[in-house]
Amino acid sequence: MKICIIGGGGLVGQKLAKALAKRGTLKGQSIDSLVLADVVDPAPVEAPFTVERVTCDITDRASIATVVDADTDVIYLLAAIVSGQAEEEFDLGYAINMFGTMNVLERxxxxxxxxxxxFTSSIAVFGGDVPDPITDNSYLNPQTSYGGQKAAGELMINDYSRKGFVDGRALRLPTISVRPGKPNRAASGFMSSIFREPLQGQEATCPVSRDFPHYYLSPRKCIENLIKGAEIPAERLGQNRAMTMPGRTWTIGQMIDAMTAVTGPEAEKRIKFEEQPEVWEIVKGWRFDIHADKALSLGLEADESFEDNIRYFLEDDKAAS
Structure with missing residues (x-):
């Protein structure tokens, strides 16, 4: 089996590659080769099979043709620019997040x-005046450009699958926390930084109040679900190939309390609360009462608690950060 991870240089792409390397199989078949493709050269990943690292621009169909060939069995389409940048750079957001998705499907x-x-979608496809709770049958009503671009990607995944061009599945990611590494331009980035930095002795700013709720998943569970998502038999997906990945809804205060329960009170002292209007303008449209019944019925899983998210960061990522 040959797998291509487009967005293979990012956090999720690298973790997915390492998990596949350790596993050695996907969909009941041995992995023979893995292509890591990104706009910059991805970091190397050790594996018992061939790993090729290439640069790829998904806005350019000719570039995609160099990484996706007739031997490619599974494509993980992770490449995107995130919410804050997509809101600021409208044309670039559509070029990468929507037309880039179409370019891969066309290939x-x-x-x-x-x-x-x-295809990794996002819970940002929901919003506005859709009634709670948000379920698999709720209509898409994004309130950001990023959400609109991901919603368009979901519709394309459905249509290209309906026509028999691809075997697509779109997984809407919750906010992934605690993310290691450096902050990115996602509006949700503070939901990792307020834990990642304090746990490493640094200060962090929280731009929303302690009672702000959101829907979360750890990087470890995200990777497990991406692997399971590829292995779901097509006939079990039904007419809608999109689903929300299971997560948990907690407030910022509950998450901080979870961190304290695991590591003690010192980290919380390094968090300061300071409202940031530009962040609030985006996150105020997000929805939190989300039910991922379809994904749960297909074997995908959420974390048991946010204490687990903190423990996973300490076990998997603290040293690397």
Whole structure:
């Protein structure tokens, strides 16, 4: 089996590659080769099979053709620019997040291979006046450009799958926390930084109040669910190939309390609360009462608690950060 991870240089792409390398199989088949593609050269990943690292611009169909070939069985389409940047750079957001997705799907259609395409969408596709709770049957009503671009990607995954061009599945990611590494331009970035930095002896700013709720998932569970998502038989997905990845809803205060329960009170002292209007303008449209019944029925999982998220960061990522 040949797998291509587009966005293979990012946090999720690298963790997914390492998990696949350790596992050695996908969909009941041995992995023979893995292509890590990104706009910059991805970091190397050790594996018992061939790992190729290449640069790829998904806004350019010719570039995609160099990384997706007739032997490619599974494509993880993770590449995107995140919410804050997509809001600021409208044209770039659509070029990468929407037209880039279409370019990848068109490449598979051109090859005629019906490859499995796992597309990472976002809970940002929900918002506005859709009634709570948000379920798999709620209509998409994004309140940001990023959400609109991801919603368009979901519709394309459905249509290209309906036509038999690809075997697509779109997984809406919750906010992934605690993310290691450096802050990015996601509006949700503070939801990792207020834990990641204090746990490493640094100060961090929280731009919302302690009672602000959100829907979360750890990086470890996210990777497990991405692997399971590729392995779900197509006939079990039904007419809608999109689903929300299971997560948990907690307030900022509950999450900080969870960190304190695991590591003691010192980290919380390094968090300061300071409202940031530009962040609030984006996050105020997000929704929190989300039910991921379809994904749960198909075997995907949420974390048991936010204490687990903190423990996973300490075990998997603190030293690397």
């Amino acid at each position: 598979v259609r051109e090859l005629g291979t019906k490859a499995t395409v796992v």
